[in-house]
Amino acid sequence: MKKFLFSLAFVGLSLSTFAQKKFITDVALLMRKYNPMAGVDAAKKNVEKAKEYIDQAAVNPETMNDPKMFLYQGQVYFALTEIAMMDKMNGGTVDAKKVEEYAATAENAFKKVRELDVTKRKDNIQGMYDFFQLRYMTVISAGDQARNEYFKGSDAIKADKTLSEQEKVKKEQDLIIEKFSFSTQSYSMGLIYSAMQGKQDTTLEKFTLNSLHAVVTTLLDKKETEKAKSYALNV
Structure with a gap:
């Protein structure tokens, strides 16, 4: 019985971890579609959805210190900053304080990528540069x-x-x-x-x-x- 309960607990924990990591995967898929030059409204919708996922991953113990979480958090919040800048350039009204917060979050996230991604290949650091090069x-x-x-x-x-x-x-x-x-x-x-x-x-x-x-x-x-x-x- 104890083994059975332990197994259930283990499965539950595994599913929880999978669900949290799935948020990061979902963000990655959404950010691949991100291209405001092809339509700001569609890009904004994608990024806002991605923000919902990454915000959840950012506060979960299973993913909050994952370099990949910081990679996509940086991308999402940089994209939010970019869209706000484009709105302003087009004569729209933007919340300056919120944009500053977006930019600060993006900057901190990319800083964390550099600090935490210590593997020899530095995949997430390269992913950060690839994001900017593609943009x-x-x-x-x-x-x-x-x-x-x-x-x-x-x-x-x-x-x-x-x-x-x-x-x-x-x-x-x-x-x-x-x-x-x-x-x-x-x-x-x-x-x-x-x-x-x-x-x-x-x-x-x-x-x-x-x-x-x-x-x-x-x-x-x-x-x-x-x-x-x-x-x-x-x-």
Whole structure:
């Protein structure tokens, strides 16, 4: 009887441990889908769900000191910070205090990854850098695509004989603001991802400033001074 009860207790403990570790697995699957450049709303929904799981793993004795838990906690809270930054860039209202808390949690989590992942392969440390490198490549690609779409669209506007010169100017300005706002946002995030890997991307810095300059000068040309100031301050 005692052996039977012991077996039940052992099974119960094993299932509990499995359930807690499953939270980390669920977070990993959700974060693989994370790509705010393809749609902020969908990305936000994924991250908020991932936060529910990682918050539970962070307080459970079975997983709270696991380097992998800290790896995904860092990813989730960094993503929450990123989405808030994107909302702000797009003119939205964000809770500055909450964003600071997200950023602090992410920073502490990544610090813990470095401290705890002492295996020779350092898998979780590499996982941290892989996360930022993937995000870097994604946003750079999106920024480049936006710039290319501008040049293609600009050529089409210039070739459109049905438009007056005034209409062409307006369409050109609107296109600059749309496409270069997106590329500025993308490249700005790319600089952050580069810095998180301990790198400085001087070429990307130039692309970011050029995109920002295009948006601000176009807004000023349109006499939208306040929008130009707001945009420059929020990037």
